[in-house]
Amino acid sequence: MRTRDRVLVGHGTENDFVVLPDPDGDRWPEIRLDAAMVRRLCDRRAGLGGDGVLRVVRSVHVPDAPAVLGDALDRCEWFMDHRNADGSLAEMCGNGVRLFLHVLVTEGLLDRAACADGVWVGTRGGPRRLGAGADGTYWVDMGPAREFGRGSAEVAGRRFEGLAVSMGNPHLACLTDADLDALDLTAQPRFDAELFPEGVNVELITVLRAPAEGADAHIRLRVHERGVGETRSCGTGACAAAYAALADAGATAGTVVVDVPGGRLTVDVGPDTTVLRGPAVVVAAGELTAEWLGEPVPGS
Numbered sequence: 001m002r003t004r005d006r007v008l009v010g011h012g013t014e015n016d017f018v019v020l021p022d023p024d025g026d027r028w029p030e031i032r033l034d035a036a037m038v039r040r041l042c043d044r045r046a047g048l049g050g051d052g053v054l055r056v057v058r059s060v061h062v063p064d065a066p067a068v069l070g071d072a073l074d075r076c077e078w079f080m081d082h083r084n085a086d087g088s089l090a091e092m093c094g095n096g097v098r099l100f101l102h103v104l105v106t107e108g109l110l111d112r113a114a115c116a117d118g119v120w121v122g123t124r125g126g127p128r129r130l131g132a133g134a135d136g137t138y139w140v141d142m143g144p145a146r147e148f149g150r151g152s153a154e155v156a157g158r159r160f161e162g163l164a165v166s167m168g169n170p171h172l173a174c175l176t177d178a179d180l181d182a183l184d185l186t187a188q189p190r191f192d193a194e195l196f197p198e199g200v201n202v203e204l205i206t207v208l209r210a211p212a213e214g215a216d217a218h219i220r221l222r223v224h225e226r227g228v229g230e231t232r233s234c235g236t237g238a239c240a241a242a243y244a245a246l247a248d249a250g251a252t253a254g255t256v257v258v259d260v261p262g263g264r265l266t267v268d269v270g271p272d273t274t275v276l277r278g279p280a281v282v283v284a285a286g287e288l289t290a291e292w293l294g295e296p297v298p299g300s
């Protein structure tokens with residue numbers, strides 16, 4: 001009988017994840033980590049609860065890694081195999097990838113000193129460089145934001161216009177003067193399926209301090225995530241929102257402080273880079289029980 005499975009729960013600005021260490025790819029193959037298992041793990045009452053699952057696996061054990069990483073496969077020892085809470089795959093996760101690096105360090109799979117200059121990690125959105133800051137936070141360079149038009153979303157009967165931005169995954173970043181606290185984000189926003197054939201993460205953003213020379217811009221956002229629902233934070237959403245706030249002010253670069261319901265992130269937008277910084281926390285570590293897994297219970 002298989003020994004019980006090690007599992008961790010953690011979060012980045014309260015965007016929370018179930019983390020499954022599977023370095024050699026033999027514990028959680030696709031056939032076992034199917035959509036139904038992801039939904040069970042993320043269930044907040046009958047499972048551990050989370051906005052998604054992160055499988056910590058070496059890239060060589062991920063069947064689709066060569067296709068998504070190409071020549072970068074050699075420099076990406078590790079692969080962040082991310083799933084949304086509904087079981088769907090996502091290309092990228094800005095909060096998850098910081099937690100992923102933190103787990104590599106805390107599980108003894110990577111030396112923290114090795115992250116000082118940055119390490120490459122594989123994702124379905126391509127390779128990403130990330131590292132540990134001296135203050136205990138983590139950073140990730142998402143590469144440049146890619147704008148692909150304007151669109152709109154309907155949230156609780158109200159229409160919001162925004163920029164379509166890819167951070168590897170799709171976003172609609174809507175600047176608004178609406179009272180963010182008063183918005184009901186419980187239902188899936190309606191969106192333009194032609195612009196977003198794979199679905200979209202919708203950010204509603206208010207500008208607290210507009211981008212200006214010599215001072216960081218400051219924005220606040222709420223987000224409805226594809227495959228999850230409203231979450232307390234979204235790292236790629238913060239990057240898309242920072243890009244949209246800068247673009248609205250006619251800027252293409254700058255630092256933007258992003259307040260999310262679960263905390264604070266910082267985004268540095270440069271000509272070819274989007275560097276996201278923020279915390280990552282492991283809350284608990286333990287084992288899944290045979291009882292929950294539906295396997296023979298030892299001693300019974």
Ligand SMILES: N[C@@H](CCC[C@H](N)C(=O)O)C(=O)O
Pocket residue numbers: 015084089090091092093094095096169170201225226227228231233234235236237
């Ligand atoms: N919370 C994440 C984004 C996770 C993926 C997203 N729901 C999608 O389907 O694109 C983040 O921190 O970026």
